[in-house]
Amino acid sequence: MTGLHIFLIVLCFIAACLELRHRLRPSSPLILDTLDWEIKKSIDGIQIIGWLEISNPHKRMEVMVPEIDISPTLLGKEGVNEIIVRSNIQAVHPDEEYRKDGYWQAYIIKSKKSTRAFVSIKLINSESIEAISVVENVWVEINWINYGPFGRIRKRDGIVIPLKRPMPLTADNAYFQQYKDYQLLPLKTHLLGPQDDIVEVLTTYTANIARPGDVLTIGETPIAVMQGRYKHPSTIRPGLIARLLCRAFHPTSSLATACGLQALIDLVGPSRVIISFLIGVGGKFIGIKGLFYRLAGEQARLIDDITGTTPPYDQTIVLGPIAPKEICENISSKLGIDVAIVDVNDLGRVKVLAANKKCNKAFLKKSLRSNPAGNANEQTPIVLVRPN
Numbered sequence: 140m141t142g143l144h145i146f147l148i149v150l151c152f153i154a155a156c157l158e159l160r161h162r163l164r165p166s167s168p169l170i171l172d173t174l175d176w177e178i179k180k181s182i183d184g185i186q187i188i189g190w191l192e193i194s195n196p197h198k199r200m201e202v203m204v205p206e207i208d209i210s211p212t213l214l215g216k217e218g219v220n221e222i223i224v225r226s227n228i229q230a231v232h233p234d235e236e237y238r239k240d241g242y243w244q245a246y247i248i249k250s251k252k253s254t255r256a257f258v259s260i261k262l263i264n265s266e267s268i269e270a271i272s273v274v275e276n277v278w279v280e281i282n283w284i285n286y287g288p289f290g291r292i293r294k295r296d297g298i299v300i301p302l303k304r305p306m307p308l309t310a311d312n313a314y315f316q317q318y319k320d321y322q323l324l325p326l327k328t329h330l331l332g333p334q335d336d337i338v339e340v341l342t343t344y345t346a347n348i349a350r351p352g353d354v355l356t357i358g359e360t361p362i363a364v365m366q367g368r369y370k371h372p373s374t375i376r377p378g379l380i381a382r383l384l385c386r387a388f389h390p391t392s393s394l395a396t397a398c399g400l401q402a403l404i405d406l407v408g409p410s411r412v413i414i415s416f417l418i419g420v421g422g423k424f425i426g427i428k429g430l431f432y433r434l435a436g437e438q439a440r441l442i443d444d445i446t447g448t449t450p451p452y453d454q455t456i457v458l459g460p461i462a463p464k465e466i467c468e469n470i471s472s473k474l475g476i477d478v479a480i481v482d483v484n485d486l487g488r489v490k491v492l493a494a495n496k497k498c499n500k501a502f503l504k505k506s507l508r509s510n511p512a513g514n515a516n517e518q519t520p521i522v523l524v525r526p527n
Contacts, residue, residue, distance in 0.1 A: 415430070
């Protein structure tokens with residue numbers, strides 16, 4: 140047995156131990172969903188109401204939720220300091236008496252069961268209701284504790300409630316950017332979130348403009364956000380592998396931080412990341428670049444670390460979308476035009492993550508090089524491409 144064989148055996152053993160440790164890491168099965176949000180305007184202010192549902196899909200485990208709290212943040216282009224914010228969360232457990240004092244009593248969510256909480260947020264300004272109109276969105280941060288056989292885990296989620304939505308364009312007020320072989324129309328939307336239906340959003344903002352032959356494109360990050368695929372870094376626990384290997388990536392990479400790389404490890408496992416990294420390093424010595432991203436999986440290219448997207452998602456790590464190909468085929472069949480999910484940057488790099496079968500990807504890459512959607516806070520995730 141040669142030294143290389145011994146090295147490979149030791150490497151496989153270490154990878155297997157890390158994989159086992161990864162699979163046995165503390166985790167909670169609880170899932171939090173946000174439901175039925177409404178905005179009510181009155182003379183004295185604006186009230187936002189909605190529901191949180193916490194479900195336990197585990198077959199045997201029972202998990203306690205001893206604490207839960209919400210923290211609303213007002214977002215707008217102008218000052219919002221004069222606005223008073225009052226928030227309340229009320230437990231509505233299916234098998235316990237309703238508490239009028241608003242106290243969250245520690246609750247056990249049994250296997251295959253769920254519970255709900257009613258959320259109320261009120262924006263008040265003593266001077267006038269018009270003063271509240273500067274608020275464009277409310278970011279509702281949800282902090283809650285999971286307590287069970289895995290220990291005590293603090294979770295941090297959030298949802299955007301848009302108070303303002305742009306009017307969808309029509310053929311009369313849609314002004315395309317003119318190029319030799321094509322026209323481009325970036326479409327402004329409200330701040331998207333997991334409460335939005337992907338098909339409904341794309342239909343709403345394009346139904347009055349799109350015509351046969353057009354290509355509807357949307358960024359991969361907005362799709363992932365609508366799928367709820369974002370995490371706050373405080374909920375990610377970087378291990379030794381993430382803290383060591385992240386230093387080898389380019390500083391501008393989303394994998395150059397311990398939390399960014401750990402997000403990938405949590406998705407594909409430490410063994411795949413380690414093996415991909417070693418092969419990637421070896422490939423660079425013989426002049427082959429990009430092997431790590433090919434071997435580590437599509438998510439390695441798609442993860443956006445903090446500051447990589449529009450506020451308030453700039454403080455979260457956004458993962459890549461799920462089933463992008465199926466999304467494109469579904470929307471294309473409903474709208475009757477080609478649809479593509481893309482990743483474009485200011486350097487002129489265009490990656491077509493997914494598209495329906497008939498879509499001309501080569502034409503799409505050529506037409507999107509100018510990055511019409513932008514990489515700042517334009518809030519134009521949809522771009523309509525029209526061939527001349």
